[in-house]
Amino acid sequence: MGAKRVWSTTGVVALTGALLLTSAPTASADYVRDQQWVLDAYKMDATWALTQGEGVTVAVVDSGVDGSHPDLTGQVLQGKDFTGGGDAQEDVAGHGTGMASLIAGHGHGAGNNAGMVGLAPKAKILPLRVLQKEDDDFEDDTWAEAVRYAVDNGAKVINLSLSGGTGSRTATSGREAIAYAQAHDVVVVAAAGNDGGFTVNEPAALRGVVSVGAVDDKGNLWDKSNVGDGLTLVAPGVEIVSANTNRSDGYSLDSGTSDATAYVSAAAALVRAKYPDLTAGQVINRLIKSASFLHHKGLKAPDREYGYGVIRPNKALTMDIPKGSKEGPLGQLPSSTESKAGSATDGNEDGSTQAKEQDSSSRLPIALIIGGIAAVLVIGGIIFAVMRSRGNRSNGGPGSGGGTPPHGTGYQQYPNTAPNQGYPAPPGQSPQHQNPYAQQPPHQGQ
Structure with missing residues (x-):
């Protein structure tokens, strides 16, 4: 069985500081659309002229997705519940519905000019329910089964806006499920975590997974976004409006790497729709090589705080980027058969070798x-x-300093360092330079 993990405001989902849109007595539909700063920042109208994610299914492994929300009608497939019976379109917590709306919300009303719009409004959502209530425990085996189901049922992108928490390790079932998805040409995107820590949480930290941190509307890192080796990309994740049928007005305002992850999954769906011949690894390659550090001058990719940079959906679709290797710049986890073969050579040789x-x-x-x-x-x-x-x-003979040194004196312990030693200066401490990151990051494959 996989290790249990707590679905909390700091470990898994971005519900910390969740706010109703209560600056007005009743949040109007126009008000909701006006609050979606991401659409303006990315000038999504130009991108949607190229593609809106048609023909791509994104699996949302989460708390379920309420397909009856007016901004999601017709976008949500039947899906499956993995919590012990129930409906994948029942969302008690509201989190999965929010993530789905950031990916494939299409708005409502005349000309769909009201409500939530995701970055890939014509993508389909496959809801896979692995959590119910906000404080539920869950095991790797549960979401691992959902990941395999997603692969077997046509998903080309899997969104994991969840995280195991600092220091947790993904069980074998989870690792093998991720490897299964990668081996079957599926892009896996996961949240880096909302602990404000210096380690990317698993499963985001697993090889080949697109791990995502959060930035605000100025492109600066969110203070609770986890950083560290293995961070792939950052995306908008601060004061993000999303659909939520559990709220009286149908919407909520949240901050977290969950939201950022959904935006990256949507960007992956756009690339898959426009370039259906690309492998999952090559899709990731386009996302990475089109990313930008924006005004953060002097960073070297991959950076511990910004990874390869902030996603740029339009550039991911329009830049002249070589396909690269089929596995992509992040590589892949070994499949279970490869793992077994590897273990046979690591001191456990098979009978014929012995x-x-x-x-x-x-x-x-x-x-x-x-x-x-x-x-x-x-x-x-x-x-x-x-x-x-x-x-x-020797001077003094045995027992007076000669012979074998005491335990530990032959090894120098790693010194304790300040948490930010070696990191770039935090946002706001260096001059702001409006120079988009134009140089191709190194080590991205060919």
């Missing part, structure tokens, strides 16, 4: 073996005599 080695050693001439043993004994005797002689000549 037999060959035993057969080879048994053919060595007996005289050579005996001679080798004798030589070892002679050399050992000489070394013993020399060491004994040196020990007797």
Whole structure:
């Protein structure tokens, strides 16, 4: 069984500081649309002229997705509940519905000019319910089963706006499910975590997974976004409006890497729709190579706080970027068969290998073996005599500083360093330079 993990405001989802849109007595539809700063920041109208995610299914592994929300009608497939029976379109917590709206919300009203619009409004959502209430525990086995179901039911992108918490490790079932998705050409996107820590949480930290941090409307890192080695991209995740049928007005305002993850999944859906011949790894390659550090001058990709940069959906669709390798710049987890094959060579050889080695050693001439043993004994005797002689000549003799040093003195412990040592200066501490990141980040594959 996988290790249980708590669905909390700091570990899994972005509900910390969740606010109703209560600056007006009743949040009007126009007001909701006006609050979606991401649409203006990305000038999405120009991008939607190229594609809106048609023909791509995004699996949302979460608390379920309420397909009856007016901004999601017709976009949500039947899906499956993995919580012990129920309906994948029942969303008690409201989180999965919010993520789906950021990916494929289409608005409502005349000309769909009101309500929530996601970055890929014509993509389909496959709801996979692995959580119910906000404080539910869940196991890796649960979401791992959902990931496999997503792969087997046509999803081309899997959104995991969840995280195991600081220091947690993904169980074998989870790792194998991610590997299964990668082996079947599916883009897997996961949240880096909302702990404000210096480690990217799993499963986002697993090889080949697009791990996502959060930035605000100025492109500066959100203070609770996890950072560290393995961070892939950052995306808008501060004061994000999303659909929520559990609220009286149908919407909520949240901050977190969950929202940022949904936006990256939507960008992946756009790329998959426009370039259906690209592999999952090549889609990731386009997302990475089109990203920008914006005004954060002097960062080197991949950066511990910004990864390869802020996603730019339009550039991901329009830039002249070579396809690159099929596996993409992040590589892939080994499949279960590869893992077993690897373990066979790591001290657990199979019978045929052991037999060959035993057969080879048994053919060595007996005289050579005996001679080798004798030589070892002679050399050992000489070394013993020399060491004994040196020990007797040392100042004070044995027991007064000569001989073997005490435990630990032969190794220097790693010094304690300040949390931010080696990191770029936090946003706001350096001059702002409006120079988009134009240089291709290194180590991205060819």
